[in-house]
Amino acid sequence: MAEMSITRVVTGVNNERKAVFTSVGTPRFAAAGGMDIGNVWGTPDDGSVTVGKGGSDEPVFAPFFPEGTGTRLCVVHWPPAGAADDADSDGDAPDSEAAQPGLIGAFEEANPGMHTTETIDYGICLSGEIYLELDDGQEQLITPGTIVVQRGTRHAWRNRSNEVCTMVYALCGAKWADS
Template structure:
């Protein structure tokens, strides 16, 4: 049996406390996972978010519902899972960059506005990011075209630098991103 990876969204299991005991609070698909229609194979999701002042036990509602700003404020965090289709998807004559941009603005609030029009994919966030390749391979591009090829299991630490993710391969690449909001002097 073949599994269509482009249609799979991450499963999220959340634990908590009830009556002094640990319990499963939820178990299911990430509520804000989005399969981008204008960019086939592109999937984004914010699995969890924390405020700048975190205390336990967590007794508030789901902090990562649709509409949350992707870049966190200083001290806040975001856990994202993103599936990048091969770059060939964006090079296909049927690809509509205007529709893709509109969809990103709707489902990636705060982040879509940071993408540079003159350098597609390039962006800078005020965050320190722990980036882990879960499946596939991807290229991390920095200024002046400098890049590094990352494979499954590799980790990149982004320190507020201008960058883009490029999937030069032929299969989707899935990554986990932990973003920690920071300030610049």
């Protein structure tokens, strides 16, 4: 199965306070760590989100993982088993970091794919299948129509199939609580 085509439609308000389409097109996709990631939309981490005439038509994606009150919406095309290993070995780490600031640094060197972030992530599988692995080795197969609520846990995504898996993720900044 080929990667799913994604179109982003953005709305806003014009000078007469009338709802308008401000942009229709394809989000920017960039390879990072073997994945193909489309940055759909992101809001500032400092709580300065506005809507209406003063709202920005430019999404925020630096850093990749939101902090504070920031949000990010992205589409990830996870390559089939083996393809990600090939992409990771081509020395693209500096380019990946430039394309998706803070993403590659979140991954553990000693445990490829494993990472933990201070975010609440909503993941929706659109096509293909992928395994969600937790830090103790537990796994859950994620298939189209499955929605994952990831609450700051250490995890990895593993595509063991022969086809691309397309996931949509909404990432919301959160704070870690020990009590």
